[in-house]
Amino acid sequence: MIFLQLFITFFQIGLFGFGGGYGMLSLIQGEVVHHWGWMSTAEFTDIVAVSQMTPGPIGINSATYCGYTAVHNAGMGETAALLGSCVSTFALVLPSLILMILISKLFIKYMKHPTVQSVFAGLRPAVVGLLAAATLLLCTKENFSTPKEDAWQFWISVFLFIATFVGTKVFKINPIKLILMAGFAGLLLLY
């Protein structure tokens, strides 16, 4: 049953996931964390971290990992989890495969049509909103702790957030380098 749910969920995400991997994150999170409860926000954030650090598109990386984790968390064994990651990765790219072949075959001349262009023009600002939502949804106490619960971890987290933001936005430091540095800071300060 979970495999069918995974298939439908990731097929939907592949079909409506505008704006590339990052735009997809709020869709993936909405489904796997909030709708199905397959994993916690912290687990999802870890998956995003690993997906950013490893080669390949973030969308595919996180779909593979989410499929694995969802089945694993449901209490099934490693073989089942492997099947889960197969199903979710396949389901994610299937809409792409169908759509891109259809477009290549039939619609490539319509892609510059004013009606199609105005639909895309409407989507563009909404995708920005999707990305903003992905950020806001991850600002939870699981990821940052709270001043009440653990003030030390909370302020360290806020500092790491600001430092990483400024590091990429202003100083254009490589994101993978920043993740490694944040991990090192965690080891030193939050152990």
Added chain:
Amino acid sequence: MFKLFSTFFKIGMFTLGGGYAMIPIIEAEVVDKHKWVTKEEFLDLIAIAQSCPGVFAANISIFIGYRLKKIPGAIITCLGTCLPSFLIILLIAMFFHRFQDNPVVASIFRGIRPAVVALIAVPTFNLAKSAGITWATCWIPIGGALAIWLMGVSPILIILLAAIGGYIYGALIKPTE
């Protein structure tokens, strides 16, 4: 056919930083080295692949595979792009589940999580800039984000509304130039 697979496998294997970081690498392989498509065609395909839903790198690889070898080509290039990701993540997933509760690993990830949130926040602003968001249009992303965040509205609904909104705006008020 094998060349198609191995080229996209290589692209999937050695590119860090997600879809958009792959563009120059795909271009070097597909346009400069193998001359499968011309530079102009490639730019057109990128524009379409970017506006369509789905993983960008998969979209562009399917386009090129289809152009060269029809449906079998599309399946081969798509597989080539996805397989390295799939295998690497699978290895990590199997490995990581054994160490997840280790206190050292847990503390490292406590540091990484806020950084990851920041790394998602940055492209939001970059995308806002390239999407040409102005004071007149900023209510769309802000409203959408708040609806998803505070009211639990499905992102899919926001996407559908935006597409319909774009269509109505283009058809009735002002055609897109």
